[in-house]
Amino acid sequence: MANVLTxxxxxxxxxxxxxxxxxxxxxxxxQNPSEExxxxxxxxxxxxxxxxxxxxxxxxxxxxHNDLVEKMSEHDLENLKIGIKIFLTTDNATYIKQALxxxxxxxxVSSVHNVIVSLYNKGTPDEQVQKxxxxxxxxxxxxxxxxxxxxGLSDIEENGFRSVYEAVKVKPSIIQINLATCCVVPPTxxxxxxxxxVLLLTHSDPAEILPSTSIFNIFDTPLNFNWAVRFLVHIKxxxxxxxxxxxxxxxx
Amino acid sequence: xxxxxxxxxxxWEETKKLSDHVRKxxxxxxxxxxxxxxxxxxxxxxxxDEVEYILVKFxxxxxxxxxxxxxxxxxxILQEREExxxxxxxxxxxxxxxxxxxxxxxxxxxxxxLAHFNIVEANMKYRREEVEELLLDxxxxxxxTNFPRLGCEDFSFPIAKPTPDQGATxxxxxxxxxxxxxxxxxxxxxQNIRERRGEKVAINIPVFxxxxxxxxxxxxxxxSKAALPDHIYLDAMGFGMGCCCLQLTFQACNxxxxxxLYDQLTPLSPIMLALTAAAPIFRGxxxxxxxxxxxxxxxxDDRTPEERGLKPLNNNKFVIGKSRFDSIDSYLSPQGEKYNxxxxxxxxxxxxxxxxxxxxxxxxxxxxxxFIRDSVSLFTEKxxxxxxxxxxxxxxxxxxxxxxxxxxxxxxxxxxxxxxxFRPCEIQITDFENAAIVCFVVLMTRVIxxxxxxxxxxxxxxxxxxxxxxxxGACLNEKFWFRKDITTQISPPxxxxxxxxxxxxxNCDVFTKMTVNEIINGKNGEFPGLIPLINNYLSGMEVDAxxxxxxxxxxxxxQRRASGEILTTASWIRNFVTGHEDYKMDSKVSDRINFxxxxxxxxxxxxxxxxxxxxxxxxxxxxxxKIPPAMSKVAG
Numbered sequence: 001m002a003n004v005l006t007x008x009x010x011x012x013x014x015x016x017x018x019x020x021x022x023x024x025x026x027x028x029x030x031q032n033p034s035e036e037x038x039x040x041x042x043x044x045x046x047x048x049x050x051x052x053x054x055x056x057x058x059x060x061x062x063x064x065h066n067d068l069v070e071k072m073s074e075h076d077l078e079n080l081k082i083g084i085k086i087f088l089t090t091d092n093a094t095y096i097k098q099a100l101x102x103x104x105x106x107x108x109v110s111s112v113h114n115v116i117v118s119l120y121n122k123g124t125p126d127e128q129v130q131k132x133x134x135x136x137x138x139x140x141x142x143x144x145x146x147x148x149x150x151x152g153l154s155d156i157e158e159n160g161f162r163s164v165y166e167a168v169k170v171k172p173s174i175i176q177i178n179l180a181t182c183c184v185v186p187p188t189x190x191x192x193x194x195x196x197x198v199l200l201l202t203h204s205d206p207a208e209i210l211p212s213t214s215i216f217n218i219f220d221t222p223l224n225f226n227w228a229v230r231f232l233v234h235i236k237x238x239x240x241x242x243x244x245x246x247x248x249x250x251x252x
Numbered sequence: 253x254x255x256x257x258x259x260x261x262x263x264w265e266e267t268k269k270l271s272d273h274v275r276k277x278x279x280x281x282x283x284x285x286x287x288x289x290x291x292x293x294x295x296x297x298x299x300x301d302e303v304e305y306i307l308v309k310f311x312x313x314x315x316x317x318x319x320x321x322x323x324x325x326x327x328x329i330l331q332e333r334e335e336x337x338x339x340x341x342x343x344x345x346x347x348x349x350x351x352x353x354x355x356x357x358x359x360x361x362x363x364x365x366l367a368h369f370n371i372v373e374a375n376m377k378y379r380r381e382e383v384e385e386l387l388l389d390x391x392x393x394x395x396x397t398n399f400p401r402l403g404c405e406d407f408s409f410p411i412a413k414p415t416p417d418q419g420a421t422x423x424x425x426x427x428x429x430x431x432x433x434x435x436x437x438x439x440x441x442x443q444n445i446r447e448r449r450g451e452k453v454a455i456n457i458p459v460f461x462x463x464x465x466x467x468x469x470x471x472x473x474x475x476s477k478a479a480l481p482d483h484i485y486l487d488a489m490g491f492g493m494g495c496c497c498l499q500l501t502f503q504a505c506n507x508x509x510x511x512x513l514y515d516q517l518t519p520l521s522p523i524m525l526a527l528t529a530a531a532p533i534f535r536g537x538x539x540x541x542x543x544x545x546x547x548x549x550x551x552x553d554d555r556t557p558e559e560r561g562l563k564p565l566n567n568n569k570f571v572i573g574k575s576r577f578d579s580i581d582s583y584l585s586p587q588g589e590k591y592n593x594x595x596x597x598x599x600x601x602x603x604x605x606x607x608x609x610x611x612x613x614x615x616x617x618x619x620x621x622x623f624i625r626d627s628v629s630l631f632t633e634k635x636x637x638x639x640x641x642x643x644x645x646x647x648x649x650x651x652x653x654x655x656x657x658x659x660x661x662x663x664x665x666x667x668x669x670x671x672x673x674f675r676p677c678e679i680q681i682t683d684f685e686n687a688a689i690v691c692f693v694v695l696m697t698r699v700i701x702x703x704x705x706x707x708x709x710x711x712x713x714x715x716x717x718x719x720x721x722x723x724x725g726a727c728l729n730e731k732f733w734f735r736k737d738i739t740t741q742i743s744p745p746x747x748x749x750x751x752x753x754x755x756x757x758x759n760c761d762v763f764t765k766m767t768v769n770e771i772i773n774g775k776n777g778e779f780p781g782l783i784p785l786i787n788n789y790l791s792g793m794e795v796d797a798x799x800x801x802x803x804x805x806x807x808x809x810x811q812r813r814a815s816g817e818i819l820t821t822a823s824w825i826r827n828f829v830t831g832h833e834d835y836k837m838d839s840k841v842s843d844r845i846n847f848x849x850x851x852x853x854x855x856x857x858x859x860x861x862x863x864x865x866x867x868x869x870x871x872x873x874x875x876x877x878k879i880p881p882a883m884s885k886v887a888g
Contacts, residue, residue, distance in 0.1 A: 020702065020703060020704075026703050026705075026739045026780070026785075026788075027737075027739055028780065029774075029780050029781070029784040029785045029787065030774070030780070030781075030784045030788075033791065079294075083794065173882075177797065179800055179804075183801040183804075183874075193882070194882075197881060197882040197885065199794075199796065199882045199883065200797045200882075201794055201795060201796055201797070202795050202796070202800040203791070204791045232792050232793075232794075234794075235505075236296070236364075237297060237363060237364035237365070238297045238505060238698075238701075239297050239364045239698040240698060240701045240702050241789060241792045242702070
């Protein structure tokens with residue numbers, strides 16, 4: 001790990017690139033997204049390429065075999081649909097900007113179709129709503145700048161979603177719920193989504209995408225989780241997933 | 253099959269004289285269409301299923317069930333509706349071989365959104381109800397692969413008698429009246445196949461030998477030299493083409509993707525055949541096999557004794573290994589080429605002509621292989637064609653090569669692209685099961701393209717798997733050749749080391765024998781499993797909650813079928829018969845057993861009878877008629 005955690009560095013940013021081209025991950029489809037992310041980071045680090053951004057005291061780690069740009073150029077952008085999910089544990093709005101900027105740069109795009117936020121915290125429902133409102137304006141800016149078409153929320157109670165929906169200017173148009181509960185979606189939520197044309201999507205992500213034990217497993221040292229993004233690139237109307245990967249930020 | 257235009261069929265002698273004409277113009281038509289359409293790009297995913305049904309007539313007093321020969325009446329009404337509103341109908345109906353059969357497809361193809369998986373079953377239900385409204389008292393529409401007593405005495409309603417000495421079929425068991433009378437194609441095909449072959453088709457199915465089974469099973473061997481005494485003897489095209497199957501067709505984005513999917517689905521065909529096995533009874537006897545495939549193959553085997561290798565070649569050009577109906581003989585993609593290990597019979601002149609017109613080796617071989625066959629059905633009106641515009645002669649040969657997969661060029665003057673048809677599956681009793689199978693296969697195509705998977709094994713091994721798949725209980729008990737490492741990506745580089753050692757890459761081509769369960773559900777540390785791969789793919793897709801729930805119910809069902817937790821349709825039917833109070837352990841399926849079996853099937857298909865041993869405990873999905881507006885709005 002020595003080369004990725006050099007002394008003067010405060011922040012590590014890991015870009016897994018397109019994990020669909022990691023055979024070891026394809027061969028192990030039973031992993032949940034956290035396990036998959038842990039393995040993707042390990043594979044990236046074992047074949048790493050480090051660029052030191054001295055000014056930011058940041059080491060940017062990518063895989064030597066990163067084929068992301070190549071994958072993205074295989075298709076005309078207009079035929080691709082790009083979705084991003086941001087995993088946060090605090091309501092630090094600058095993280096959203098950082099995460100999206102890094103993701104846009106990695107994918108070499110100026111806009112994406114949707115961004116879904118998962119804000120993991122152990123607070124009360126009211127506190128959760130407040131935290132989401134604290135970061136929402138940052139997301140709205142991306143929408144207003146036409147960099148993001150749709151924004152949405154993951155793992156939020158129906159009442160919380162309604163509160164956010166009422167309070168904000170740019171409305172969330174996606175709610176993502178964990179698939180463990182998907183077959184019993186509350187009828188009131190379903191009706192609300194139908195009435196407001198909110199997409200009710202499913203996911204299979206654990207509440208905490210990269211727990212501290214995973215971080216320790218990978219780096220042999222405790223690091224703080226800042227944010228993670230997952231990008232998914234589909235070919236429109238063909239049901240083909242062409243690119244999938246993660247970028248994450250950790251602090252010493 | 254499209255709407256069949258009625259025409260005047262030529263006799264076999266006339267058709268035979270024109271067979272070179274059909275081949276010659278068929279090839280020119282293919283070359284022209286290939287030149288026009290080879291570079292067609294960017295087609296989106298569109299796909300559709302085809303479900304075939306049997307009309308059954310129950311007699312509650314006599315306790316009998318017969319095939320009802322009313323398809324022509326029902327189709328007349330359904331096709332009138334279509335003609336009145338060709339783009340508005342929700343389903344399309346076509347005739348099939350039997351006068352008791354109908355084939356239904358969705359009115360419009362499904363599209364490339366995952367939400368489309370949630371409307372398949374609703375459309376299947378709609379189709380069933382649409383026909384059910386037209387039925388008379390005592391009639392039922394059933395999706396069963398084979399009518400168990402097809403060919404037994406008085407098996408049709410109204411009753412018809414076989415005419416062994418005259419007519420199109422000349423069967424000991426299958427009357428010509430049971431062939432669909434609404435279009436001349438079907439009788440013509442039967443007659444021409446028999447005449448071309450030089451004798452009636454002959455199919456001998458090993459009988460399931462139970463404790464009190466009497467051999468010979470009946471007097472067939474006294475009436476026909478072709479009959480084996482300990483086999484169920486069948487002697488008519490109707491025994492095969494009168495079976496129902498579940499097929500699906502999907503559009504690829506271009507010709508290369510179509511080739512890849514054609515090839516990659518080939519090793520899956522026998523697996524899907526074993527998984528969907530649903531035909532354990534023929535002509536009132538329990539068979540020692542579970543599938544229709546071998547029977548259909550034999551039922552249209554028009555090869556002459558010379559072509560079958562029984563006599564030296566004299567009047568014919570080739571010895572041909574398989575019937576016109578069988579598994580495919582060659583892969584079409586560059587990756588597939590090295591697995592074409594069975595010498596291909598093809599017409600060298602046609603091959604050269606295709607090559608001279610810049611058609612690559614693999615596609616040229618494929619087409620030249622299809623064109624070793626003669627036309628077996630030709631209409632006066634279609635003899636002379638404009639080879640720049642028409643493709644009927646090409647389609648004439650192409651559509652009478654009935655194989656596990658069909659590689660379909662775009663039709664002339666249409667917006668349709670290159671397509672692949674997947675044909676091995678047997679039909680299941682309920683819409684839930686059929687929708688599950690259809691969605692599973694289409695999902696697999698998306699997984700193959702997304703993860704760039706490689707399932708290829710030598711074509712000879714696929715052939716072996718096809719034979720294995722039809723055995724009794726194959727889904728649970730047999731093992732199939734399957735590729736061990738299905739990944740193809742080249743990073744990290746260490747993973748690719750094994751390829752460097754051997755110049756032919758054989759070290760990477762490890763295939764081994766696996767059960768259907770291991771293939772579908774995975775084998776710890778050795779094989780990931782198709783369903784876990786689908787689930788991993790789904791976790792990267794935008795899926796709405798209802799669709800997700802429906803797909804999960806379908807996948808669970810398939811997992812249970814594969815693991816043996818629930819029975820295949822064939823095993824369930826077998827158990828029903830052997831457990832029936834009227835069954836005498838003699839392999840015979842009496843009128844009464846047949847009646848009770850089909851009554852139960854009818855109850856299961858309508859949901860009146862729960863059948864967890866066949867369907868599991870949750871055979872209910874969240875299927876809906878239409879895609880939610882929020883979903884179609886952001887289509888992409």
